Amino acid sequence: MAMNMAATHAVNRKLFDPIFEANAACKAAIAKFGAEKVTNATIGTVLDEDGKLEVLPTVEKVFREMAMADFMSYAPISGRADFIEGVRCQILGDKDFEGYFGAVATSGGTGAIHHAVANYAERGEKVLTSDWFWGTYNVICNETGKKLETFKLFDDDYKFFNFENFTAKVEEILAVQKSLLIIINSPAHNPTGYSLSNSEWEKVLEILNSCAKGGKKINLLVDIAYIDFAGDKETAWGFIEKFKNLPKNLLVLISLSMSKSYTLYGQRCGALAAISSSAEIIEEFNDTNKYSSRAVWSNINHGAQILFTRINNDSILSKNLTADQKFLREHVNRRAEVFVNEAASCGLKIVPYKGGFFIAVPAENPAAVCKKLQEDLIFAVPLKLGIRVAACSTPLKKISGVAEKIKSAMDSLK
Ligand SMILES: Cc1ncc(COP(=O)(O)O)c(C=O)c1O
Structure with a gap:
């Protein structure tokens, strides 16, 4: 044997x-x-x-101009403060935002998904995503002792988001679990290239708001790894505005990646962000994920965070x-x-x-x-x-x- x-x-x-x-x-x-x-x-x-x-080219230019110490030095465990602020600006834009925001630097989008699954789904319980999905979600669930369950992404004609099946699956799992983590990869979903429209997002939130009324905890992770390939800033990021007036027991998590948007695939940098109507939930988010970062990778590529800040704080470079x-x-x-x-x-x-x-x-x-x-x-x-x-x-x-x-x-x- x-x-x-x-x-x-x-x-x-x-x-x-x-x-x-x-x-x-x-x-x-x-x-x-x-x-x-x-x-x-x-x-x-x-x-x-x-x-x-x-x-x-802009990424390469800034990369080549950076000092050796930028790459070699440690970064703070949760990420540089100016990087976190840059992530906040990127996600929320400069419009007024009612609610609370938190973020931690992660090892690309993968690291962000890891932290979300590790900290926002109970061990042994189900995490929900669409039936067309990036296989790594399953690996992360197995690694962290969770089970991946799927809903049908499309209706029978492959035209629209399948609200019926989505609702049925969310309700079915919440009938037996006290909390649920749902992963939606949009816009420019891997592997289909599908993006939920703003009105589809509204409907998803309507469903989740309604399910949250029972008091169970719902964590929605939106994987935006391909967002800069979905259209210009106004079009592609517009749906973020829908994440407002959330009930306290509905937490929105966003996984961001510098791999595709900055062509920095191998430099391993991204972020897990959170939007909530509760300051307390964001404080918990910051503490919990900092703890996980210390355990899993300690700190994230310092050079990539500096590069992100340098570009986004300079109007010509951005x-x-x-x-x-x-x-x-x-x-x-x-x-x-x-x-x-x-x-x-x-x-x-x-x-x-x-x-x-x-x-x-x-x-x-x-x-x-x-x-x-x-x-x-x-x-x-x-x-x-x-x-x-x-x-x-x-x-x-x-x-x-x-x-x-x-x-x-x-x-x-x-
Ligand atoms: C759907 C999806 N999410 C997240 C990622 C994360 O990529 P990275 O960890 O390189 O940022 C990928 C990469 O292929 C992906 O396809």
Whole structure:
């Protein structure tokens, strides 16, 4: 019998990542047939038309001008005060805000989600997210002793948010749990590119307000990792205004990432923010999450926090950053547009794409379709409910034709 040295709760943990698996198959094909012939639609970073990592010029400029001590020194455990203030400005803007706000620096968006799951869901209990979801949510839940449960993101026509199923799931879980953490990734959801409209947000809040009337605790985590790929500031951030006049037992958490918005993927910086109508709940948020930060990573990349502050406190640099982000967003959107239009022309049903890195195609047997696609040297990621195509990394010349190839791969498997 195999022996385990790991503690019981850690035994048999193996990270299965379909993205890395598809990527490995793609690398093997490149080695055999040459990069020109292969379409790699698996990578989750923005690559230019030649396959090189895109770095925002303003970020690179500020990064290169920074002093060695900026990177090498420790940062405060909760994050630099000016970084936290910058995060507050980014989320709440300069309009009047009724309510209380708190934030802690985290190891990217992943760290923020970790803290939210670790501190706002009871051990052994359920956390709720949509059925199309970023697989890491499940890993974080398992790691912290929680169970991930899902609601149907879309109605049967794949057009709108499925309020009926969302409400049913929230009510079902709250019938047995005293509290519930719900994760919604919007705008520019991974893997579908869906964004809830402002009126959909209003309705979600209506439902949660109504459920909160029973006195149970509801924590809503909004994962905004791709927000700067969803549209300009006014459009993409507008829904935040809806998070006001919250009952005390409805806490809104927001996970923010510098990975996509600043192309700082490997520098590991982000934040978990909180909005509440109660000063006491925010004080608890700050204390609890500082405690977790000390235990998990101690403190966060100091250089990335300084870079964030330097850009956002300088009107010219922040204007330049906004222009850089717009350029990158439009670049990705052009590729997505090609795919979406070609899907419509060839009759391939896709999930509504509103923006962001990925487009999703619902499929009965995603793994078999992806395997079939590989015969055409096209590599995409098979998920549970469909196929993920990365518009962020697939050059324009290669994304053209992919929709049709997916359609014929599906047809051939019928
Ligand atoms: C949905 C979603 N949320 C959060 C993240 C967090 O990214 P990071 O930890 O690099 O900030 C990602 C990254 O792929 C993501 O896809």
